[in-house]
Amino acid sequence: MPVRVRFAPSPTGSLHLGNALTAVANRAFADARGGVLVLRIDDTDPRRVVEGGEEAILADLRWLGIAWEEGPVRQSERSTVYEEALARALEHGATRDDDGAVRLGRTTIARPDGTATYQLASVVDDLDLGITHVIRGSDHRPNLAVQQEIARALGGELPEVIHHGLLLGADGKKLSKRHGHTAVAELRADGIPSAAVRAYLKELGLPTHDVQLDASRLRRFAIDAIAAMSDEELAAAAAAPVSLAPALRGARDLVEARSFAEQILDPAPSALDAAAHPTLERFAELRAGFADPLTEADARSIVRELKAVGGDLRALRLALTGHHRGPELWTVVAALPAPEAERRIVVAGRG
Template sequence: MTIRTRFAPSPTGYLHIGGARTALFSWLYARKHGGSFILRVEDTDRERSTRESVNAILEGMAWLGLDYDEGPFFQTERFPRYREVIQRLLDSGHAYHCYCTPEELETMREEQRARGEKPRYDGRCRHRTEPRDGVDPVVRFRNPLEGEVLVDDAVHGRTLFANRELDDLIIARSDGSPTYNLTVVVDDLDMGITHVVRGDDHLNNTPRQVNILRALGAEPPRYAHVPMILGSDGKRLSKRHGAVSVMQYREEGYLPEALLNYLVRLGWSHGDQEVFSLDEMTQLFDIDAVHKAASAFNPDKLVWLNHHWIMHSETAHVANHLTHHLGERGIDPAAGGPDLMAVVEAQRERCKSLVEMADKSTFFYREFDEFDEKAARKNLTGETRPALADLRERLAGLSSWEAEAIHGEILAVAEAHDLKLGKVAQPVRVAVSGGTVSPPIDATLELLGQDATLARLDRAIAHIDAAND
């Protein structure tokens, strides 16, 4: 059997964290077994579905690197097929027209609640043979009245559902449009889906879908209903917990590897291992090893993983993602300034996000507007001016602009002025970066370049002179 999995988001918003995890689990299972991963867009909610949301989903999948083998397929393009299946179910007696009005259905539910019963459709149109004037009927699936549905779920195990507890669900609205439980069944059947990975909020839909599949003469796929993701307060992860859009994590400076690594650990584990490359995930992931219990989202753990991947990913890969954040700050690193990979090498140890790295690296590519007031007041003073001026002249005479030679001149200035190395390095750092944080000062000056370094030392000396006038 060739494994075929699918990810089927509704384009009514962005690609959120829960959806991304579902996509990842489906993708990993297909990739591990040499199967196919299909992207299907469930856009039958025409009022809420938007092209912008479709683009957001596709953009999120692309950023994460979750490539699909087939699709994207759109349900709105498959309405003729759904109508065909609905008619087939009607012709075979597995579905029927229901002429109950909304008012009648509400009265029925109120009476059931008054009797202490669970509100549900009571099948009153099951045996109706005549149409009802003035009422556009819905189509209901004729669910079996006896027996049980066994769902052998990869996560929750074997679960039995009594058919008598399942009412006759609507599979076509009064305007003829199909409902979710019908479209998902037809799509999974037509696309040959062998394994369905989705949130456990869909578990109660599964026996109904199994019955529809069997009415169509098909065997259901293997289901895996993964647990929900909770916020730190124990409630289902939502907008109130902060960033839940995949692309928002990109904007906050996370590498896709870090987010994927974090998501795979929300409900799955392999011993005590915390760090997984995508190749390792693909080899080790098993849908049967996903836990039943809900997972809590821990932002601190994600930050830790992000720093790990900034530290250990290929330099060119980090630089590629960093360009986006520099671009957001109006910087084109290819237009001038130091080699971006060299900047990544210098900054990666001290930066936990690409946003932090971009903010701390802008001074390499453009002049800063002003000195940090506190830093300048402490470091750019009449006392530090002689050392800064001496260093400026020494650096101007360097024929080889390399960190080792630069370091030698800083040491020589410190000795000449009877200062500790830090008493020279920190004023220089403020002079060239505007603040107190940068890579080691010799590496900082090498990256900045000789001309920019001398110009900024001149600016700092002028600042001191102006302050002392």
């Protein structure tokens, strides 16, 4: 039988990393076996549905590069299927309470208004969609026996279930929005490349036990992902001209890369005292000896010469970018045409 797995988030907004781990694990499981990933939106509880929540999830999955072959299947659009399943359950041991709710043992499978609860809808969908393996976090372990009972009442058997360890915050509790900067949208806003997030989650795989989020490891993957980008990809991610790619290479994330680009394209004003004038003047002399555009070797030689004569490289950086820290100085020198470099040191030298 072909492998069919599902990822079934509730539409409560951007995925946090714990849910993203489940998505990546399902995609990897299907890929390794030539299988299919079904995207299902578990929206049986209107109280948990957030406006724009489904769109946020779809955007996160696409950003992470997680494709699905079928779906999204929305539980809110499958009421007829659940009504038919409920009728079968009532024929095989389920009972109706005085208020109209339906129970199977201790578990409520339909609300008083007749709508399916998560437990019933989840089992019905797994059976109806031909899911062969359910891969989910270990916080769902308590649901296993209940869902197996429901499946049998419906005349079927629950798919094979694989529970993986949870991703925990620094406090040792299940990762959630309260931990901050752990939602996929937040990581994207923080400038963490999608390849870094995906690589980190793939490395975790299907953890047997709970694991704490290693933010420093994720940051390491971000640096590696930026290093692996082509000049065109990096420049596009930083909303910068491709000519600035060398200056963006030292960035630790894409927010910093955009900051580096801004320093070169739109520097903050700076004013230097007389002590910096010899360095600025010597830089102007050296820069005048090279035609535009500067090669890397030429830019490095200018910086190297200034350093050899005791030039104030911090003052030069401040004059060219308006900042004390930023991309490697030679990349700034290489990025600026001679007239613009001269204009900036003249303006800064007037201070």
